[in-house]
Amino acid sequence: MEYLREVLTQQVAGYDQLPEVLQIFLPMLLACLLCLGLVALVPLVAIWGERKVSAHMQDRLGPMRVGGWHGWAQTIADGVKLLLKEDIIPAQADRLLFKLAPLVVFAGGFAAFVVLPFGERFIVSDLNIGVLYIAAISSLGVVGIIMAGWASNNKYALFGGMRAAAQIVSYEIPTVLAILTVVIPVGSLSMQEIVRAQSGSVFNWFIFQPVTFLAFWVVYLGTLAEVNRTPFDIPEAESELVAGYHTEYSGMRFAFFFLAEYANMFLVSALATTLFLGGWHGPGFLPGPVWFILKAVALVFVQMWLRWTLPRLRVDQLMHVSWKVLLPISFLLVLAAGTLALMQEGAP
Amino acid sequence: MSVTDIVFILTAIVTVGSAVVVVVSRSLIYSVFSLLFTFFGVAVLYVFLGADFLAGAQVLIYVGGILVLLLFGVMLTHRLYNLNLTTERFQPIAGTLIAAAVFASISLAAFKTKWKLVGEKELEPTTQQIGEAFLSSYLLPFEIASVLLLVALIGAAMLVRRRTDV
Amino acid sequence: MTLQFANVLVFLGVGALFIFVNLLIASLIRPSKYSEEKLIPYECGENPVGSPWIKFNIRFYVFALIFIIFDVEVAFLLPWAVVFKELGWIAFIEGLIFIAILVVGLAYVWAKGDLQWVRPEERYE
Numbered sequence: 037m038e039y040l041r042e043v044l045t046q047q048v049a050g051y052d053q054l055p056e057v058l059q060i061f062l063p064m065l066l067a068c069l070l071c072l073g074l075v076a077l078v079p080l081v082a083i084w085g086e087r088k089v090s091a092h093m094q095d096r097l098g099p100m101r102v103g104g105w106h107g108w109a110q111t112i113a114d115g116v117k118l119l120l121k122e123d124i125i126p127a128q129a130d131r132l133l134f135k136l137a138p139l140v141v142f143a144g145g146f147a148a149f150v151v152l153p154f155g156e157r158f159i160v161s162d163l164n165i166g167v168l169y170i171a172a173i174s175s176l177g178v179v180g181i182i183m184a185g186w187a188s189n190n191k192y193a194l195f196g197g198m199r200a201a202a203q204i205v206s207y208e209i210p211t212v213l214a215i216l217t218v219v220i221p222v223g224s225l226s227m228q229e230i231v232r233a234q235s236g237s238v239f240n241w242f243i244f245q246p247v248t249f250l251a252f253w254v255v256y257l258g259t260l261a262e263v264n265r266t267p268f269d270i271p272e273a274e275s276e277l278v279a280g281y282h283t284e285y286s287g288m289r290f291a292f293f294f295l296a297e298y299a300n301m302f303l304v305s306a307l308a309t310t311l312f313l314g315g316w317h318g319p320g321f322l323p324g325p326v327w328f329i330l331k332a333v334a335l336v337f338v339q340m341w342l343r344w345t346l347p348r349l350r351v352d353q354l355m356h357v358s359w360k361v362l363l364p365i366s367f368l369l370v371l372a373a374g375t376l377a378l379m380q381e382g383a384p
Numbered sequence: 385m386s387v388t389d390i391v392f393i394l395t396a397i398v399t400v401g402s403a404v405v406v407v408v409s410r411s412l413i414y415s416v417f418s419l420l421f422t423f424f425g426v427a428v429l430y431v432f433l434g435a436d437f438l439a440g441a442q443v444l445i446y447v448g449g450i451l452v453l454l455l456f457g458v459m460l461t462h463r464l465y466n467l468n469l470t471t472e473r474f475q476p477i478a479g480t481l482i483a484a485a486v487f488a489s490i491s492l493a494a495f496k497t498k499w500k501l502v503g504e505k506e507l508e509p510t511t512q513q514i515g516e517a518f519l520s521s522y523l524l525p526f527e528i529a530s531v532l533l534l535v536a537l538i539g540a541a542m543l544v545r546r547r548t549d550v
Numbered sequence: 551m552t553l554q555f556a557n558v559l560v561f562l563g564v565g566a567l568f569i570f571v572n573l574l575i576a577s578l579i580r581p582s583k584y585s586e587e588k589l590i591p592y593e594c595g596e597n598p599v600g601s602p603w604i605k606f607n608i609r610f611y612v613f614a615l616i617f618i619i620f621d622v623e624v625a626f627l628l629p630w631a632v633v634f635k636e637l638g639w640i641a642f643i644e645g646l647i648f649i650a651i652l653v654v655g656l657a658y659v660w661a662k663g664d665l666q667w668v669r670p671e672e673r674y675e
Contacts, residue, residue, distance in 0.1 A: 057387050064557055068564045119576050127589035133417060140420075143565035150557050161557040164509040168440040168628055173558070175448025179420055182455050186413065190591040191598070198459060201452055202610050208448070209620045212628075219631040225511055283592055288576040292569055352667035355613065359665045363620075363656065367649055370627070374642045377635055388552070391559065431555045439555075441625040449621040453614040460611055515629030519637050519644055526644065529626060530651040533619050537655040540615040541664045544608065 039157040040067055067160045071149045079298035084111045086340050093344040121287035126189055129284065133187035137180050138285070138292040144176025145296045145303065152306050153227045155316045155324035166227040167219065170307060171212050174262070177300070178204050181281050184293070188284035196280025203354060204262050210362035211258030214251040217373035218242055218311050221380075231315030241314040247373045252312040254366050256335075259304035261358070263297065266343040268354060305335035392432055399425030412461065416454050423447050433499060437511045609667055616659060623652050 040063040044051050051059065084099070087110065091098030103109025125134055151166040153159045163169050178201050185197020219225060221242075222233040234240045242248035261268035264280075277283070282293045309315060309331040316324030318331075349357070402421035409415045423446040430439035518526040591598045626648070634641045659665055 064560045068560050120580055122581050124588050126591050139566055139569050143562045146565040147561040150561055161554040165436050165440045172440045172443035205617045212624045216631045220634045223635045288572055355667045445621055449618040456610045456614045511629050511632050515633035530648045534651050534655040537619040541659050544612045
């Protein structure tokens, strides 16, 4: 954002004559709109991608007609369709909370983009509590999901909401503990500091170091569960809960839950990229932001791949994995990361 | 009035307003959901005080933890909608006294503390300072905190088990 | 620093505005054909029986309680991890004690079966 302000000051004539409030506020708004564009664009591509990926994994073709080349415009057509759909709020629903829920879920997921380091200078705001901020702001989504489930006045929706919330909070602890293994060697919670600590060669990336290599898998599994993807998708298990917490939502309100889900998939992949895959670092023939987005998209692809490979876990298995497998492992990893840091530094 | 002032006043209105809704709402679920805005507003106020780590921890623990716990607790309540939330006891004298005492102690704390004011000087990140304090002058409280958490964990587990027994 | 956090409010505001604008556009062009049947909760074609606000499994509450304890612990460990490199051995030993005490708690609830989603009834004796 500071960079954006510099560019504006240099390129736009008379920018420094504007009132100071505007000088500060305009870059903020611009950066925010850029992120909004990304949040709208990523699902557009990812939904089409997911349909193609799933189709080819099942030896089908997937959407082929809309737009000509491999049905690339399918998601746009779907978006227009959703825009034209009737907005139905069940008679028994709690109207206020029903309308508020998509807003809380979407705004919470979107606000997490503030700290994503797309490039050396392309970050909206490098908050020095970066990692904590992402963990904290994503908890808005949990509240929004319970809100949606409760307001719908539908058994499936409420059950889906409760399950989703229980699952997200359960996997949050091992995830954040595993992230500590990165924070210990870096000595900062800031996302940019974490990326800078991985500069130099590819082997400085945390995924290529012993303790953080294991932590990567814990974080990947944990975040997979936090975005309710297969094999952790019992909150919206179609075969038993219809569509989970957004069963009663239709038209644009449903679209926002969908948008938030895909934005969150990208967000957790970008988080894993920042923490373990060197963020925007990469060979010089491509600029940093391109590397960052490519790595994140690659991780999104793995999420889709898993969806069409693994069967769904049961609720009790899900809780078992989080509390009895991942949590002890992540405790051990934190201590191992501490030992490693002591050995490398030479104890003071 | 600067933009900062306007944002501060709006935040204060949202925080206090949603807190009032928590108290006066007749519906339990509305009380709990308006806590979301109270907790979040408090986090914004922490930012105004230059306590960035505390703001993050506030949202992480209160919105992500306490609020979810309260919601789960509400879901366990039978017959949520027709619940009569009024109490039959009415104790104006004791109530006023306790409220006055709480108000007095909070205002005393508020006036006696030397607040860091936004704009006076550039505020510094606090995470590192907190960490250093944990491991130097507040070493014992840091460890006692973990014992406290242990006691809370065992107590919570016991309580819930007793309830399922009955 | 406060200014950095202003971005968060801008994002929350713009996110909300984005939804409002989209819903507004949708409300101008979408149809609205009232029908009593559409407003019934969707249960795959059956008419709903009873209230959805059923009494939930107490396990949800138990896990939320245990979660809060560990959530607070994580909040304590974050500043600890930040200063770990500077302080070295002291930090390591302190963290070890801190984590060990909480692992005792984890072991307790584990051994007592509180981490099981489906608790066998006979254990309630």
